[in-house]
Amino acid sequence: MTMLTFAATAASVAFILLLALGDPKRRRAAGLSDGHGRGKRYLYVLGAVLPGLPIALTGDAAMWLIWFGGCAVAGWLTALWLAKPVARVRNGKG
Amino acid sequence: MIHLPKNETKLMVAVHGWSGILLGLVLYAVILTGTAAVFAEEIGIWSAGHVSTNSAFERPIGQTVERLGQQTPSKYHEGVDLFEVGDHELGAFFHRHETNADGTFVSRGIYYQVDRTGRVIDRQAGTGEEVFGPRNDDALSHFLVDTHVRLHIPNPWGLLLTGILGLAMLVAAISGLMIHRHLFKDIFTLRRRANPVLFNRDRHSVAGTWSLPFAFILAFTGSFFSFFGTVGVPIVAMAAFGGDVQALNDTVFGNPGKPDPRPVATSGLDRITSDAIRRTGEIPTFITVENFGRADAKVTTFHPPEEGGVVPISLLYAGADGRFEQVKPLIGAKPSAGGTLAAIMSPLHFGNFAGLLSKAVWFGLGFAMCYVTLTGLRLWVVRRASEARSLGWLDRLVTIVGLGLPFALLCTAAAFFLTASSGQALFWTPAGFLIASAAVILGGFLMRDREKFGLMLEGATGLLLLGLPLLRLFIDGPGWGEAISAGQPIIAAVDCALLLAGGWVIARFASQWTQGQSGQSAVLEAAE
Numbered sequence: 025m026t027m028l029t030f031a032a033t034a035a036s037v038a039f040i041l042l043l044a045l046g047d048p049k050r051r052r053a054a055g056l057s058d059g060h061g062r063g064k065r066y067l068y069v070l071g072a073v074l075p076g077l078p079i080a081l082t083g084d085a086a087m088w089l090i091w092f093g094g095c096a097v098a099g100w101l102t103a104l105w106l107a108k109p110v111a112r113v114r115n116g117k118g
Numbered sequence: 119m120i121h122l123p124k125n126e127t128k129l130m131v132a133v134h135g136w137s138g139i140l141l142g143l144v145l146y147a148v149i150l151t152g153t154a155a156v157f158a159e160e161i162g163i164w165s166a167g168h169v170s171t172n173s174a175f176e177r178p179i180g181q182t183v184e185r186l187g188q189q190t191p192s193k194y195h196e197g198v199d200l201f202e203v204g205d206h207e208l209g210a211f212f213h214r215h216e217t218n219a220d221g222t223f224v225s226r227g228i229y230y231q232v233d234r235t236g237r238v239i240d241r242q243a244g245t246g247e248e249v250f251g252p253r254n255d256d257a258l259s260h261f262l263v264d265t266h267v268r269l270h271i272p273n274p275w276g277l278l279l280t281g282i283l284g285l286a287m288l289v290a291a292i293s294g295l296m297i298h299r300h301l302f303k304d305i306f307t308l309r310r311r312a313n314p315v316l317f318n319r320d321r322h323s324v325a326g327t328w329s330l331p332f333a334f335i336l337a338f339t340g341s342f343f344s345f346f347g348t349v350g351v352p353i354v355a356m357a358a359f360g361g362d363v364q365a366l367n368d369t370v371f372g373n374p375g376k377p378d379p380r381p382v383a384t385s386g387l388d389r390i391t392s393d394a395i396r397r398t399g400e401i402p403t404f405i406t407v408e409n410f411g412r413a414d415a416k417v418t419t420f421h422p423p424e425e426g427g428v429v430p431i432s433l434l435y436a437g438a439d440g441r442f443e444q445v446k447p448l449i450g451a452k453p454s455a456g457g458t459l460a461a462i463m464s465p466l467h468f469g470n471f472a473g474l475l476s477k478a479v480w481f482g483l484g485f486a487m488c489y490v491t492l493t494g495l496r497l498w499v500v501r502r503a504s505e506a507r508s509l510g511w512l513d514r515l516v517t518i519v520g521l522g523l524p525f526a527l528l529c530t531a532a533a534f535f536l537t538a539s540s541g542q543a544l545f546w547t548p549a550g551f552l553i554a555s556a557a558v559i560l561g562g563f564l565m566r567d568r569e570k571f572g573l574m575l576e577g578a579t580g581l582l583l584l585g586l587p588l589l590r591l592f593i594d595g596p597g598w599g600e601a602i603s604a605g606q607p608i609i610a611a612v613d614c615a616l617l618l619a620g621g622w623v624i625a626r627f628a629s630q631w632t633q634g635q636s637g638q639s640a641v642l643e644a645a646e
Contacts, residue, residue: 054309
């Protein structure tokens with residue numbers, strides 16, 4: 025079951041990464057070319073959500089929570105990683 | 119997501135901001151220590167250098183407990199709590215329930231700590247709160263947990279405060295959800311060239327959105343634990359049991375049955391522990407005996423959730439002969455939705471339902487929530503920077519607490535290591551925290567350049583993270599080889615985690631320092 029959870033989380037994180045790479049608002053803000061269209065984004069969202077389904081169907085609540093929590097942490101880290109050049113604190117001097 | 123009218127949005131923004139700013143710094147302290155406390159058990163093993171992995175409940179304990187029972191006045195046979203203490207040694211608390219003169223409900227009795235050979239190495243008389251205090255070998259993990267649970271403020275005030283903080287977090291999460299119009303559209307947007315307000319808003323909202331479902335769960339379950347004993351139990355006892363907390367406990371958590379006070383030895387403990395391990399596949403975390411030494415004695419074993427579940431398991435046995443009676447719900451004698459809901463509060467809050475894997479995920483989520491709290495505070499300050507210059511002190515305070523608290527906690531660990539071998543860790547662990555905190559506060563208000571102060575704190579934190587594993591080895595803590603060969607990988611794992619975190623923080627520090635230096639050179643060149 026742990027292997028299924030790892031595989032499902034890895035698959036979801038891969039789709040989250042694809043979503044992030046092609047996210048139109050992020051790309052616009054970073055001065056990059058246009059991002060993915062709506063259809064493609066919905067497809068990726070589906071790809072990110074679907075791996076949780078087999079875990080849910082097994083009724084393993086513990087592994088489902090690990091998948092869900094793992095995706096949440098990975099999504100946040102992905103967003104941070106793609107904005108990596110930000111290194112300086114920009115709050116003005118104290 | 120949710121489109122509110124303009125006025126209501128404004129109101130929600132105010133609710134969100136004020137619920138955060140009024141309690142934000144204390145909330146940050148509770149979340150940060152809670153994040154570390156997810157690994158409290160592992161930190162306890164690592165800091166004390168415990169290499170044993172054989173549980174006390176896997177060894178025969180029946181004769182030892184019977185012997186302790188004979189040494190204990192029978193008035194304390196009303197209940198016996200059995201648990202692991204120290205390096206998988208056995209703790210036993212023979213007690214009875216009493217209501218103090220001030221109306222507080224307490225367990226009073228005799229506490230024993232028994233080593234592997236069955237020898238009593240510690241005996242104390244007092245209330246549960248008195249005898250379950252920190253010991254020299256668990257002073258560090260105890261300090262972390264106590265900070266998270268009640269900020270070292272005496273009961274019930276500490277618990278009430280952390281309960282209110284949990285509610286404030288819940289209010290902030292709900293109002294945050296309502297004011298964020300583009301929850302999913304902004305989920306990856308971190309504008310690096312934006313002004314300070316947008317920059318901080320992005321950091322706050324992105325981390326907040328990703329961790330939102332868990333913010334609800336952790337805030338709710340945290341408040342539940344804080345208010346359960348301080349508000350919930352007294353109110354229900356007053357409303358339904360005429361203020362008799364014992365009657366409430368017997369009705370809600372007890373085992374109904376006809377009293378039978380005939381003296382019969384509680385002799386089935388070893389049979390019970392081995393049967394409970396066989397049935398659940400998990401070693402008990404805790405065992406209680408009701409009416410020790412009587413014919414109607416009942417033994418309840420408490421276990422972590424079975425594989426695939428999040429509900430902890432409890433089994434009920436007859437104490438006299440060790441006969442299995444039933445799987446016991448947390449509340450009442452029969453399974454119920456309320457009992458299941460109450461039972462999942464603990465694993466959902468502590469993230470301990472699937473071992474290290476679930477704890478690692480919960481740690482990551484806790485870290486995200488620390489980030490949300492801190493960036494939220496920073497956002498509140500920078501938004502008002504142009505309006506009120508007098509908020510400079512708050513800006514400085516956010517840096518002092520935000521970066522100073524992790525530094526002070528690491529100093530606490532260093533103080534523990536330096537004093538544990540001389541048996542003075544109980545005093546020096548909190549003292550180390552207070553001294554480090556005082557130094558940070560002083561430095562924070564004396565140093566003019568807040569950014570430079572923050573950078574120095576980051577560098578010092580990185581050095582401490584790298585230094586703690588070395589300090590642990592220096593004071594004769596077990597080496598990786600010794601621990602792993604004894605079947606205890608936790609010590610090496612915690613060392614590795616600290617070294618990795620230290621490397622990351624130092625790399626961050628070095629990069630920011632270099633940028634700061636090149637920025638200064640550019641300014642000087644321009645001036646020339």
